[in-house]
Every structure is written in C-alpha cells, then in structure tokens.
Amino acid sequence: MKIAVDAMGGDFAPEAIVDGVIQASAEMPSDVTIVLIGQQSVINAILEKHNFKGANIEIIHADDVIEMGEHPTKALSQKPNSSIGVGFKLLKTGEVDVFASAGNTGAMMVGALFSVKAIEGVxxxxxxxxxxxxxxxxxxxxxxxxxxxxxxxxxxxxxxxxxxxxxxxxxxxxxxxxxxxxxxxxxxxxxxxxxxxxxxxxxxxxxxxxxxxxxxxxxxxxxxxxxxxxxxxxxxxxxxxxxxxxxxxxxxxxxxxxxxxxxxGGSPIIGVNGNVIIAHGASSPTAIKNMVHLCKKQVESKVYQKIKEALA
Structure with missing residues (x-):
C-alpha cells in the first residue's frame, strides 16, 4: 500500500506534516509506504533534522505549492506541478492508493472531481x-x-x-x-x-x-x-x-x-473514484499521524469500490 501525503499543504507545513509522517511511519506495517510530495530539498532537511533512518518513506518532488487562499480551479490549472497537482496525478494513474492533504480544501475537492472524478450516479x-x-x-x-x-x-x-x-x-x-x-x-x-x-x-x-x-x-x-x-x-x-x-x-x-x-486527523471525500482525505488546515504532527492511519483504514475498507458496486 502506498499512502501519498502533501508535504507542503497546511498552516504549519512542511515541518508539522513531515514530523507527523515520521511518527506514523513507525506505526505502519512493513507493506505500507508513505509518499511525501513536495520540495525534495526541504523535505530531506526535515528528515535529517529528525534523524530519520527508516525505509518506508519516499519523496516525490513537486516544484510548486498551492497556497491556502488561492482560487482552487485557477491554482490547479496554473500550477500543474504543485504538490496537490502531482498527488492527484499519482492517484489517477494508480501509483498511490490514497492521497491526503492539509492544504487548500477547495483545490483538493476540485482536484478530485477533475482527476479521479465522481462515481457514476453520484x-x-x-x-x-x-x-x-x-x-x-x-x-x-x-x-x-x-x-x-x-x-x-x-x-x-x-x-x-x-x-x-x-x-x-x-x-x-x-x-x-x-x-x-x-x-x-x-x-x-x-x-x-x-x-x-x-x-x-x-x-x-x-x-x-x-x-x-x-x-x-x-x-x-x-x-x-x-x-x-x-x-x-x-x-x-x-x-x-x-x-x-x-x-x-x-x-x-x-x-x-x-x-x-x-x-x-482527516475527512474523506465520499463519492469519487479514489481515496482522497482532507485534513484540517491547522493540522499538528499528531493530527497528521492520525490522518495517515485513517488513510490506511480507508484503503483497506475498499469503500469507493463498494459505492461503485452499489450504484452500478
């Protein structure tokens, strides 16, 4: 299982996000990898600061950041290489099983609707x-x-x-x-x-x-x-x-x-063709740790597939 987390989204990002992911990684089974999406040099510096030596965190570089106050649709179209934009690309192609962010809620909602899209009938x-x-x-x-x-x-x-x-x-x-x-x-x-x-x-x-x-x-x-x-x-x-x-x-x-x-730690978007979790903008490391656990639980539940079957 691969859990993708927007490292750059949230009022206290990226420090609080990476800190929370480190905490969560210590509690995840060996078959779970957490993928941090964001500016690689910044993320690496925080991992080094925490002396992280684990192998279950990966980094995927994203140049841009969608700020909390930006217009969701404009930001996604103008910043395709933002951490949110890259996260939805990975989710759409199936390279990750779930994508979560404490960033711009509107951008997460719009991104879900334009990438994995709503389940037919919703x-x-x-x-x-x-x-x-x-x-x-x-x-x-x-x-x-x-x-x-x-x-x-x-x-x-x-x-x-x-x-x-x-x-x-x-x-x-x-x-x-x-x-x-x-x-x-x-x-x-x-x-x-x-x-x-x-x-x-x-x-x-x-x-x-x-x-x-x-x-x-x-x-x-x-x-x-x-x-x-x-x-x-x-x-x-x-x-x-x-x-x-x-x-x-x-x-x-x-x-x-x-x-x-x-x-x-987070709130799922229900009714889209994928697992998407939105976290509180003011998320602390503890909130992010619990958000990762929620992500794991949602993937294991296969809930969006069950919704598709019910509405088919």
Missing amino acids: FRPAIAGFAPQTNGKYAVMLDIGANADVKPEMLAQFAELGSIYCRATTGEESPRVALMNIGEEEKKGSLIIQAAHQLMKENKKINFIGNIEGKDFFKGKADVIVTDGFTGNILLKMGESLYGIMAERGVRDSFLDGTNYEAV
Missing part, C-alpha cells in the same frame, strides 16, 4: 466528518462543507453513501441513519428537509430512523448523520470549540478528547 460528492458520541463511538456525518446548497435527492444520496461508508469501515451491518432537523416530527424543517425525509423513508437500502435534533448530536442515537454542508460544518466546528474551551479551563475527558480535530 449527484455531488460529499466531505464526511466524524462526530464523537457518548457511547464511545463516532458517527459519520455528511456533508461537512462541500455542498452548502442541496436538493432533497442529494441529501437522500448522502444517506446511502454514508451508510455504505459506515458499513465498510466499522463493520456495522445496519447503520442507523438520521436526518438532522429542527425537530423529530416528520413534517418539521424546510421544504427541502421534508422532501428528503420522505425519500430516505422510502429507501429500503438504508436503516433510516428519522429526524434528530441538535441536542441529539452527540448522544449516540445514529451511526450516520445527514445534513447539508453549511449546517454540518457549523456543527463539527462547534464540537471542536468545546475541546478548546474545556482544555483552556483545565478540563480533560475522554468524550471531549474525541471532539479535538486531531483525534481522527
């Missing part, structure tokens, strides 16, 4: 997040930012995509799927949410349990939480803020630890 790929639950598990939530505006059919498909992802990665045979709403009643919410509820209710491929409210977000009521990207992004970042506030007050708790973005 209306719009979604970014999935992981919400810690009071039962010790994580709920898969989608979308968390790729699609701020949605149609009922998209939400209904997010339910199916999330269900397949949950089954493939956790082994949960019949994941409980819930729709985030302002009330549990079937007729609550916007016209879009009400229409999506009916579509999900009629879909025999998912275990739809109905609506949940914001107060249920962490309560372990669902394995898959469906929402639009605008709401999902706010919910997930609200959870992250809980960790920051409690840490500042000296409060430590296993549940709160799960709300820390470092705990999982």
Whole structure:
C-alpha cells in the first residue's frame, strides 16, 4: 500500500506534516509506504533534522505549492506541478492508493472531481466528518462543507453513501441513519428537509430512523448523520470549540478528547473514484499521524469500490 501525503499543504507545513509522517511511519506495517510530495530539498532537511533512518518513506518532488487562499480551479490549472497537482496525478494513474492533504480544501475537492472524478450516479460528492458520541463511538456525518446548497435527492444520496461508508469501515451491518432537523416530527424543517425525509423513508437500502435534533448530536442515537454542508460544518466546528474551551479551563475527558480535530486527523471525500482525505488546515504532527492511519483504514475498507458496486 502506498499512502501519498502533501508535504507542503497546511498552516504549519512542511515541518508539522513531515514530523507527523515520521511518527506514523513507525506505526505502519512493513507493506505500507508513505509518499511525501513536495520540495525534495526541504523535505530531506526535515528528515535529517529528525534523524530519520527508516525505509518506508519516499519523496516525490513537486516544484510548486498551492497556497491556502488561492482560487482552487485557477491554482490547479496554473500550477500543474504543485504538490496537490502531482498527488492527484499519482492517484489517477494508480501509483498511490490514497492521497491526503492539509492544504487548500477547495483545490483538493476540485482536484478530485477533475482527476479521479465522481462515481457514476453520484449527484455531488460529499466531505464526511466524524462526530464523537457518548457511547464511545463516532458517527459519520455528511456533508461537512462541500455542498452548502442541496436538493432533497442529494441529501437522500448522502444517506446511502454514508451508510455504505459506515458499513465498510466499522463493520456495522445496519447503520442507523438520521436526518438532522429542527425537530423529530416528520413534517418539521424546510421544504427541502421534508422532501428528503420522505425519500430516505422510502429507501429500503438504508436503516433510516428519522429526524434528530441538535441536542441529539452527540448522544449516540445514529451511526450516520445527514445534513447539508453549511449546517454540518457549523456543527463539527462547534464540537471542536468545546475541546478548546474545556482544555483552556483545565478540563480533560475522554468524550471531549474525541471532539479535538486531531483525534481522527482527516475527512474523506465520499463519492469519487479514489481515496482522497482532507485534513484540517491547522493540522499538528499528531493530527497528521492520525490522518495517515485513517488513510490506511480507508484503503483497506475498499469503500469507493463498494459505492461503485452499489450504484452500478
């Protein structure tokens, strides 16, 4: 297995990225190689600084860097030899099994759509997040930012995509799927949410349990939480803020630890023909280490192939 990581993407790149990859490499089995993509001399200098002597890290040189504030489409077209551009070339040709970056989220989304492309039958790929639950598990939530505006059919498909992802990665045979709403009643919410509820209710491929409210977000009521990207992004970042506030007050708790973005390390793009992981822009070495573990888990789950089979 080859896990490609953008060494130049992120607020604290490349130091934090390379540091995290070094940590992850020590925990990977011998058949896993981590491919760092970026400016070779810079990466080598950091590896030497950490006195890295392992053999399971490779470097592929990329001249350019897509900065966080750049326009995604323009940057990808103007910088084909950027670390993100090279990463998607390697993924498209099958030279790596997964590509991950803490860099420009828009460029990662556009790059995925233009290189490996959306799976046939997928209306719009979604970014999935992981919400810690009071039962010790994580709920898969989608979308968390790729699609701020949605149609009922998209939400209904997010339910199916999330269900397949949950089954493939956790082994949960019949994941409980819930729709985030302002009330549990079937007729609550916007016209879009009400229409999506009916579509999900009629879909025999998912275990739809109905609506949940914001107060249920962490309560372990669902394995898959469906929402639009605008709401999902706010919910997930609200959870992250809980960790920051409690840490500042000296409060430590296993549940709160799960709300820390470092705990999982990344978010997969679900619905494309390949394994693509987006990490938090402020990723620390610990977050990057956990992102690499998420990459390995996703490749092993063969989730995008299972989505293709389900939609064929």
